[in-house]
Structure formats: structure tokens, C-alpha cells
Amino acid sequence: MDLKETQHSPRRRNFVSIIAAGLASLVLIVWIISGKTYQSVDSDHSPAIKAMPTSTIPSLPRVQTYELSAKTFTPKLILQGTLSPSHQVQVYARTSSQIQERPAKLGQWIEQGEMLVQLDTETRRALVEKAEADVYLHRSELEAGERLFKNRLLSEHEKLRLRASAAASEAALADAKLALAHTRIKAPIAGFVNSLPLDIGELVQPGDVIATITDTRNLKVKAYVTQQDVGRMSLGNPLKVTLLDGRTFFGEVTFIANLADVATRSYAIEANINNPDGLRIAGASATLEIVLPEVLSHRIPPSLLSLDPSGQIGILAVNNEQVVVFHPLTLISFDTDYAQVIGLPDTLEIITLGAGFTQPGDKVEPHLQESPL
Missing domain, CATH: 1.20.5 (Single alpha-helices involved in coiled-coils or other helix-helix interfaces)
Structure with missing residues (x-):
């Protein structure tokens, strides 16, 4: 520096x-x-x-409410079921013989009393002729015995034996004639020939299945209803049956079981529907829409429903004292947009906004909304 x-x-x-x-x-x-x-x-x-005050009084919780009123509603019960013929009969052989003719054709419509199968009659006719001869013989013996008895040449015991033999021969003749009649196997009901398992020349025994006759002009639809819903049903309830392809049929409930199924704990129901054109729908699955009696119910968005501590479903509302109240209810119908419920007062002020910040017993400041739910 x-x-x-x-x-x-x-x-x-x-x-x-x-x-x-x-x-x-x-x-x-x-x-x-x-x-x-x-x-x-x-x-x-x-x-x-x-x-300025040294302290402020806290304001009441504000909630949005809507005045809900009950209206008439026709509930419908939706079930899954199966269609089956109202009449289906398996025809059995009642005598042993060989099939001689089979006029019925598989799948054809046959009237009641028309012949399905003709069995061989040769043996049965021979038995009838033999039985007729036996009857003639025993009647002749009985007539002769009665003449001898009148002349005191025949004991009463022997006369009774001849009378019993004559009666037995007549019974044998009746059996032989019945066996001959059983060689003509006829349709017991009108319907479609659904099975013909045996062919001409085959030997049949009593109990063998000859044919299955199915009447599909009238159908029976069967479904199962839960314990919660069976009490709402009654005989005569109208219903609509919808097939998978969209075709619809109409009928009414004809049977409601009094005992629940052991496995499912549900109750069987049946309904009859007409199928005059004989459409091939027996055995198909179907959706049943059963119309139940009208009730007074409330229509509520599912998002407003809640559960109390015990698990009971219900809805929060505000009473006349502006206190939050929990009302239990019962669902009778619902979809993604609305639920139809019963068990509420005819008119009530439900909470539509702010329910999550309150609980039953809280005093609130309600603001009634004008727009519909």
C-alpha cells in the first residue's frame, strides 16, 4: 500500500x-x-x-331438506323361472307281448284315445277263447248241480263249490279280455309324441315305457320366492313372462307353496300361461314380472338411505322441533335411480344434503329445497 x-x-x-x-x-x-x-x-x-363481544355463540349445523309425501305405487316382483308342460304323461305297457304296429310318429300331435302302439294279439285272443270255454263249462256244471241239489241228490257244500268255480272262470275271462284290450296302447291325453323308445318287433313287459306325451298348449312356469316376499303374494296375482328372445306371455299365479324348500329356504310358486300355437318353449328359462297389490310408498334416491348402529336401513329426517330423527323403512322395489319404500310417515321432511355431519338427536337449521328429488 x-x-x-x-x-x-x-x-x-x-x-x-x-x-x-x-x-x-x-x-x-x-x-x-x-x-x-x-x-x-x-x-x-x-x-x-x-x-365487540368477547365471545360468539356457535351457529346450528345447516342441512338441506325436502318434503316427501307418500304416493300410490304398484310393486312388481321380478323372479327367474323355468317353463314346463302343464301335462306330460309317460305311457307304460300293462301286458307282455311283441310290438306289431306303431302308428304314432315321433313329434306328431296325437288326440286323446288315438292308438300309439298295437301289440301282438294272437296269444291274448287264444287265452280269451280258453277262458270263455271254461266259463261255459263251469256254468253248465253249476246248472246241473243246482238241479241235483233241488232233488236232494247233491250236498249244499258241493253246490257252493260249483258256484265258486263258475265265478272264478268268469273272473279269468274278464282278465283275459282286459289283457287283450291292453294290446292296444292309446294316448291318455292329447299332445305331442315326445318319445317312442321301442320299435316294431320288440318284446315289451309290463312297466316298459311305450311313449311320452307332452301337451304344450298350456304351460306351467315355476320359480322360487324369498321368505321376505312370499307374504306379499296371493293366488291370482297377474304376471308377465318374458323369454330370452323377448317374446312375452301373460298368466296368473296358481300355486304358492306352504313349506319352504329345505336347501334354499325359499317358496315354490307356479303359474299357468297359454301357448295356443304350440311354440317350442317348454323347458326354456324366463323372467317373471309379478304384479302385487297397490301400496302407499315413498320414492327416494338410494344415496339418501343410511344404516343405524344395529344395521337397520332407514333415512334421516327433521321433525317439527328441527331435531334430526332416524326413520326405519322397508324396501319394496329399487333400481339405480330410485327406491320405493314403505314404513315411513305419510309426509316427512327428509335431509338431502348435510346428513353426514349430523346424527339423530342433533338440532339443525333446515333449509327446504323446492326442486324435486
Whole structure:
């Protein structure tokens, strides 16, 4: 460092000190002035400050409500069921013989009394002829015995034996004629020939299945209803049956089981529907829409439903004292948009917004909405 720089450094330091002192004085003056200004402002508003309360009363929770009224509703019960023929009969052989003719054709419509199968009659006719001869013989013996008995040439015991033999021969003749009649196997009901398992020439025995006759002009639809819903049903309830392809049929409930199924604990129901065209729908699955009696119910969006601590479904509402109340209810019908419920008062003010911040017993500030749910 040279001598010249050493001589000027004290002067610079003095100059900087003077400037710093001046700035500090200016800041101090500004602070003092501003303090007086704030004090004046505070003094002007001091009455307002003194008038402010030291504590505030908390406001009631605000909820949005809607006045809900009961209306007439026709509930419908939706079930899944199966269609079956109202009449289906398996025809059995009642005598042993060989199939001689089979006039019935598989799948054809056959009237009641028409012949399905003709069995061989040769053996049966021979048995009938033999039985007729036996009857003639025993009747002749009985007539002769009665003449001898009148002349006291025959004991009463022998006469009774001849009478019993004659009666037995007549019974044998009746059996032989019946066996001959059983060689003509006829349709017991009108319907479609659904099976013909045996062919001409085959030997049949009593109990063999000859044919299956199915009447599909009248159908029976069977379904199962839960324990909760069976009490709402009654005989004669109208219903609509919809097939998978969209075809619909109409009928009414004809049977409701009095005992629940052991496995499912549900109750079987049946209904009859007409199928005059004989459409091939027996055995198909179907959806049943059963119309139940009209009731007074409320229509509520499912999002407003809630559960109480015990698991009971219900809805929160506000009573006349503006207190939150839980009303239990019963669902009778629902979809993604609305639920139809019963068990509520005819008219009530339900909470539509803010229910999550309240509980039964809370006092609230309700605001009634005008727009529908």
C-alpha cells in the first residue's frame, strides 16, 4: 500500500459514518410519526373495539331438506323361472307281448284315445277263447248241480263249490279280455309324441315305457320366492313372462307353496300361461314380472338411505322441533335411480344434503329445497 492511499482512508471512513448517522435519524423520525398516526386511528375506533363481544355463540349445523309425501305405487316382483308342460304323461305297457304296429310318429300331435302302439294279439285272443270255454263249462256244471241239489241228490257244500268255480272262470275271462284290450296302447291325453323308445318287433313287459306325451298348449312356469316376499303374494296375482328372445306371455299365479324348500329356504310358486300355437318353449328359462297389490310408498334416491348402529336401513329426517330423527323403512322395489319404500310417515321432511355431519338427536337449521328429488 502506498502513502497516498494511507492518507485518504480516514477521510472516507468519516464520510461513511456521517451518511449512516443521517439515515438512522431519518428512520427514527418516520417511526415516531407513524406511531402517532396509528395511535390516532386506534383512538378514533376505540368505541367500536370496546363494543365487540368477547365471545360468539356457535351457529346450528345447516342441512338441506325436502318434503316427501307418500304416493300410490304398484310393486312388481321380478323372479327367474323355468317353463314346463302343464301335462306330460309317460305311457307304460300293462301286458307282455311283441310290438306289431306303431302308428304314432315321433313329434306328431296325437288326440286323446288315438292308438300309439298295437301289440301282438294272437296269444291274448287264444287265452280269451280258453277262458270263455271254461266259463261255459263251469256254468253248465253249476246248472246241473243246482238241479241235483233241488232233488236232494247233491250236498249244499258241493253246490257252493260249483258256484265258486263258475265265478272264478268268469273272473279269468274278464282278465283275459282286459289283457287283450291292453294290446292296444292309446294316448291318455292329447299332445305331442315326445318319445317312442321301442320299435316294431320288440318284446315289451309290463312297466316298459311305450311313449311320452307332452301337451304344450298350456304351460306351467315355476320359480322360487324369498321368505321376505312370499307374504306379499296371493293366488291370482297377474304376471308377465318374458323369454330370452323377448317374446312375452301373460298368466296368473296358481300355486304358492306352504313349506319352504329345505336347501334354499325359499317358496315354490307356479303359474299357468297359454301357448295356443304350440311354440317350442317348454323347458326354456324366463323372467317373471309379478304384479302385487297397490301400496302407499315413498320414492327416494338410494344415496339418501343410511344404516343405524344395529344395521337397520332407514333415512334421516327433521321433525317439527328441527331435531334430526332416524326413520326405519322397508324396501319394496329399487333400481339405480330410485327406491320405493314403505314404513315411513305419510309426509316427512327428509335431509338431502348435510346428513353426514349430523346424527339423530342433533338440532339443525333446515333449509327446504323446492326442486324435486
